[in-house]
Amino acid sequence: MTRKNIRITPDFKRVIPRFFNSGNERSLQIINKVVEMPEDAVCEVLGSVKKEFSCRYKDINEIFERHYSRISHLVPNGMTVTTERQHLLGAYFTMEYSLEAAALFNPSVVEAPDQSGLKPGEKRVIVSFRATGESHISSIEFREGVLDKDCNIHLEPPARFLTEGKLTGEKLNDKEHFAQQLSQLRLPEDIHVGILHQLTGEFTYSEIDIVLRTLLRGIKDPSDQQNMKQHVLELVDASYELHFPDYTGLSERVIFPVTFTEKNGIEDARFVKFVEEEGSCTYYATYTAYDGSFILPKLIKTCDFQHFEVSPLYGKGAVNKNLALFPKKINGKYAMLSRIDGVNNYIMFSDDLYEWENPILLQQPKYPWEFVQIGNAGSPLLTEKGWLIISHGVGPMRKYCLGAALFDLEDPTKELGRLQYPLLMPKEDERDGYVPNVVYSCGAMIHEGMVFIPYAVSDYASSFASVPLDKLLKALLKGG
Template identity: 50%
Template sequence: MSVKATRTGIVLRPDPARVLFRPFELGNSSRVLKIIARVNSLTEDEVQQKLDEVIREFGSRHYRLNNFFLKRFDQVKEQLLTDEPLTDERKLLLGAYFTMEYSLESAALFNPSMIWHPDQSNLPEGYKRFILSLRATGEGHISSISFRTGYVDGEGKIVLQKPSRYVTSPEAIVSQQFDKAQFVRKLYELRLINSISENILAGLPDEFTLPNIEAQVKRVMSQFRHNAEYEAVTSGLLALARSNYEMHFDDDQNLDERCIFPYSPNETNGIEDARFVEFRDDDGEVTYYATYTAYNGRVTFPQLLETKDFTHFAVSTLNGAEVQNKGMALFPRKINGRYATLSRQDGENIYLMYSDDLYFWQTKEILAKPTFPWEYVQLGNCGSPIETEAGWLVLSHGVGPMRKYAIGAFLLDLNDPSKVIGRTKEPLLSPDQNEREGYVPNVVYSCGGQIHGNTLIIPYAMSDYASSFATVNVDELLAELTGKELVRQPVAVV
């Protein structure tokens, strides 16, 4: 009999009360001018009265709201008709008129990825603290990355911490320096190399900044102002540059108050399905990476998120001929001196890729094809491989009749992951009657689990709406995958 997962009964539903502030963009300069004029027609007493009302209603719902109001004022002040100085209260009120609340998870909270927390201090014996990242979807079906924290106790019980009601997205800073040679390589992949882009690139040094390329675009713009091809090329160049950026959260913010909201042009319709992994380099240094899909409403772009502390993040484009489609998932360490990742370039099969450079992927080899009836439509990974003494344990998803998604597993050789040791012939987890209804019916899906003791913990989404956890006995699963009972080595008592 095949191994089956056990549901925990935990359900993590979207909470519409978790709101963050965002710029309220009108997209019409004449309307902006009219709003500024109306606010400036108020007396100082009227300004103070309205500002007090705004603070009473929204101040307790957000973290450092006044700072954002002043930032928004700075962004629209160029529309002021005179240099007449304004009071701080009027600046704050003007900023409030160009700010909006956004409920980041009002529609869904799904596709979770679980990693162990960097801080494991002050815990009872046998306990382990974790971070859960989730795809939060709100108004306009825009997806962002939200976080939760919790712990697993000595008996394997999963406890989620109640999140703060405050949520904040950080200010993004576009990368300070770009390597021209790498930039050109990516432009070739995007088919953006032509006489126009070459003209722009010719005036750039070997190391350049965003202001450098923006100035070059303006210079060439005078020659191709009404050229439709120019518009497409220059927007592509600037979008690529703005897709490499950094974010910094305040140290005093709880992790569950931090939200990674779309910033670059390639992310305008969302950041999807981040697969986090704790990567340990050859020297023992740990970096947390997440491969995710940026979506601009037309095209998907695989991207890389990295952090040491979940306070400072860097976002980079992934490059190379084989950076395609969705579902890239990094191994947690190098294999035989090279980076390795699972992928799904053709939307159907699972591939294995190696690279000497984390940001460039040029070759692939097929690893697994849909083989069993529950996965005949497509096969994909459900997060980064987990290292066990028997091999690399990989959670997979398969799609069968009626586009039903289920979760299975396969095992890869530790030294040569191209060798598949075994696969589950039946799913570990399929949607039951309580999980079939949602934004996308009949789906269970994960972006990465963990092993605690002898328990595999699978966080999973239910029909692209809410999330839950299931568990599997590791010994039983590995026995099924290897075809033999696993004999654990006794632990020496010190």
Template identity: 45%
Template sequence: MSIKATRTGIVLRPDPTRVLFRPFDLGSTTRTLKIVARVGSMTDEEAEQKLDEVIREFGGRHYKLERFLLNRFEQIKPHLLTDEPLTEDRKLLLGAYFTMEYSLESAALFNPSMIWHPDQTNVPPGYKRFILSLRATGEGHVSSISFRMGYIDETGKIVLRQPSRYVTSPEIVPNHRFNRTLFERKLYELRLENSIQEKMMVGLGDEFSLSELEAQIKRVSAQYRYNAEYDTIASGLLALAKSNYEIHFDDDQSLDERCIFPTSPNETNGIEDARFVQFTDDNGEVTFYATYTAYNGRVTFPQLLETKDFTHFSVSTLNGAEVSNKGMALFPRKIGGKYAMISRQDGENIYLMYSDDLYFWQTKELILKPTYNWEYVQLGNCGSPIETEAGWLVLSHGVGPMRKYAIGAFLLDLNDPCKVIGRTSEPILSPDENEREGYVPNVVYSCGGLINNGELIIPYAMADYASSFATVNVAELLAELTGQSKTETIAAEVQV
């Protein structure tokens, strides 16, 4: 008997009213200078009236708008023609001319990942609070990470909290400290390690900041003006450094007001499909990690996001010979003293990777190939493995005829995940008539679910447009994957 998921009927659609402010960059020094000059020609009365209009129209739509406008002024300040001091009103107005609103989820809100909230205080008995991360896509098909919160009540009902209308991207900390040894290992992989690179890093310590690296590159490059090879190496060094950074939100912001927007050169076209996992280290320390895909419009880059409180995050490049393609998903704990990851380097098969270093992955082992007709095009994971008494439960996606995506599952041995205990021969969730129309037709897709009171909760995207939830009885699913009866599976779980 084939197990099928039960739909909850909840639909989470993109909300175009959720906007955040972004820099409005014209990409032209000449145009920037013209705008600065035009604003400078306004009388104090005209400038005051225009600023009042801006604050009335946009102040209620954003969190700490004036702080952002002043920051934008500082960024365009080098274009001012004189050092004559400006009033704060004039600074705010200039900042407003170089700021824009961005509707981060106007096109789609999809590919959800679900984890338990680290704060379960003041939750009623039988309830449990969760965090839902989503891929939000807006103008220009630029994707970012958005958050929602909710809870599951004592009956298993899923309730989503109405999000705040405010959305804010975080403060970026560019002067992240870099470990020189790790930095040079990545340069070697990128084929940027040579005599030019060595000159550009002379004098940097065992740890260094972005500003220190920029200053050293500037000094060396000044000696070799118009040298294309030096420019190429300098660009590569800075791109790598800017792909490793920290971000901080204000503590008083609600989680659903926080948006992780593309920042680094690798992310210019989006942050895609974050797979969050609650990772418990051998010493009991808990960290939330998310593997995601950075996209610059041409190439995808697997990256890692980490946080302990969803207020402060670190972003790092994933490195190593086997870091490629999409869909890497971290196990929630070490196995045999090593980090473990589900991956898909070749675009169609599922692999298992081990590493002593969370940020470097050098080897892989093939564990699953497309076998059933609904997955002949490709296989992939739908989030991090979930630990059960019977084994590691992994949601998967398969692609079949007409590029139809469906969700299945497989089970791996707890101690040796290279051993596949079982897999579903049929999908447990396929797009129905209400789900197949959208930005990308005929797709259901998830980036990670949870088990709650014997039910597997699967948050999933519908046609790369909106999101929903489905549930599966865990005992029944494990019985199918292990070939045991449901009674035998439950008895085994109780015994363990």
């Protein structure tokens, strides 16, 4: 392995404006105080706020107007609210959120859609990161760069401003169809009736999530409560779409939690360039949505990294973390890696990209450095010798290392070779961070005969490494 002399560290200055919800009672108190202010005092305070913060955003007025609209219904009837007073109220209901305050880690890399204007041997790439801020809420950020002929990466400087995607559609569920499915769960009668009683004819995932939080409080056993919630929510479509404006650059775009399913974080996106059978390409990413108690595996779909479609994954195999999609169909079926039990690697095949059943045990911890658990470190890589899977293993002192294994092209349930020793382990200056003694990756790629691996440094920062593909394959086939 050759480590690149690059360390991507969190930047506290990368902030986004979030709606600051104080609750209706406190919000009314703030609104009444602002409404009672003389107009000259409103202009003075607003002017001071804009002077201090307008340089941090492309259009601070638009932000204040958007956040004012969310509390405008609380303004006393008949009250005329000037534009300046609306902006000031918007400012009181705005807070800055530092996306990378805790960490910028768990990267993945894919070939970018646009490969124009490059020199021979170069490839433009997109690197995704898990950014973690206050309250440990995670989101997805991007950087664009170029791999040169020697597999060194040259990243473009990140943009000054950040923009959240606009929610352009959240899936509505039909109550009548849902009621038919719900009847098959054999829930306690009071909960069954309570759910249907509180739902409208068409409802969103967010709405039923709120209903369940209230109804399930009576279930004393937390595990029973969790299982019941999971079974019900598996029947509900949590899909939505995000769109970023044309004027935004890639490094300005951040996918921040927008629905209840992921309000506590979007974790460990594993991006892959998927080649369809007719030759067209689509980008997918599996990730873990976390609402504070419930994990929901989800899938992102995009063709341009500007418009994103987000949908949940279903089935007995779509549980836990560590799902990674193969970059093409195998024998006419989609293929996915998973770790349904938190310990072993599994593989699944499906005709439906969003439904995964019948996981097959693929790998178990074999060597001391992976005795605690083994999992994938991103989507498999296609080589002439087989499917190359970069793995992660956990050993003594909860030390995370990266490994590698090779599987048959036509039947990837057959392991052809596996490294006995780690491919990459934390060196001394990589051991300290938010979670010590960890190297971790969410996706590598092959470029100019090299395996290029972005990796996290102790759940705090990110770096890069590469290894010659031919040497790695030779070691794998020899059982090294």
